[in-house]
Amino acid sequence: MASLCGLGRRGAAAAAAAALVFLLALASLPASASAALHVVGDRQKWAPSVNYTEWAARNRFYVSDWLVFYFEKGMYDVVQVRNETAYNHCQADDPVLNWSRGRSFAMQLNHTGPYYFICSRGYCYGGMKLAIQVEALPPPAPAPAPRPSAATAAGPRALWAAAAAALAALL
Numbered sequence: 001m002a003s004l005c006g007l008g009r010r011g012a013a014a015a016a017a018a019a020l021v022f023l024l025a026l027a028s029l030p031a032s033a034s035a036a037l038h039v040v041g042d043r044q045k046w047a048p049s050v051n052y053t054e055w056a057a058r059n060r061f062y063v064s065d066w067l068v069f070y071f072e073k074g075m076y077d078v079v080q081v082r083n084e085t086a087y088n089h090c091q092a093d094d095p096v097l098n099w100s101r102g103r104s105f106a107m108q109l110n111h112t113g114p115y116y117f118i119c120s121r122g123y124c125y126g127g128m129k130l131a132i133q134v135e136a137l138p139p140p141a142p143a144p145a146p147r148p149s150a151a152t153a154a155g156p157r158a159l160w161a162a163a164a165a166a167l168a169a170l171l
């Protein structure tokens with residue numbers, strides 16, 4: 001029984017720690033809320049016979065956004081090439097990076113300017129390639145006017161109070 005109690009204690013401590021981590025993550029959200037995650041091709045993923053020019057035109061890409069490629073395992077790869085010439089001619093030799101494992105690849109867009117991706121396995125010639133233009137982060141939206149009650153409840157102090165309450169309840 002004593003050992004069960006011990007386990008319970010440790011479980012509670014772990015749960016409290018998890019709650020704390022979650023709340024800390026929430027508290028830090030405003031700083032990173034502008035980073036978007038773009039699933040290349042949306043539901044059509046990274047595959048042949050998707051027009052990625054049209055997909056790219058429907059999106060805007062900013063520094064610190066994420067690009068995620070989902071693809072059929074073993075069938076396709078993601079090769080970032082250096083320039084428009086390599087993109088236009090489907091030249092996969094001398095890549096910036098080359099990812100062919102698993103079924104997904106994620107990368108953060110960490111600079112402004114063009115990024116070019118192709119599939120090196122012949123499908124590039126059919127249009128399986130992507131060119132995007134990454135823009136600098138837009139200036140942050142003006143801070144919303146302070147509202148009396150509900151709005152302030154989500155402030156960092158409220159989150160700290162919630163974290164403390166979560167710890168107190170679980171320990």
Ligand SMILES: *[C@@H]1O[C@H](CO)[C@@H](O)[C@H](O)[C@H]1NC(C)=O
Pocket residue numbers: 082083084085086091093094095
């Ligand atoms: C474009 O990239 C290819 C392959 O990496 C390279 O051989 C070529 O010199 C580059 N062209 C320009 C204009 O930078």
Ligand SMILES: *[C@@H]1O[C@H](CO)[C@@H](O)[C@H](O)[C@H]1NC(C)=O
Pocket residue numbers: 079092093094095098099100120
């Ligand atoms: C990508 O990497 C794989 C495995 O390392 C390799 O077989 C393939 O030739 C590479 N492709 C390119 C375009 O570099």
Ligand SMILES: *[C@@H]1O[C@H](CO)[C@@H](O)[C@H](O)[C@H]1NC(C)=O
Pocket residue numbers: 107108110111
């Ligand atoms: C940007 O990311 C690439 C890999 O995706 C990395 O090689 C490069 O060092 C990064 N640049 C900066 C400025 O973080």
Ligand SMILES: *[C@@H]1O[C@H](CO)[C@@H](O)[C@H](O)[C@H]1NC(C)=O
Pocket residue numbers: 051052053054126127
């Ligand atoms: C993709 O769509 C654009 C714009 O509609 C078009 O100009 C282009 O030819 C298409 N590309 C392919 C490979 O079909």
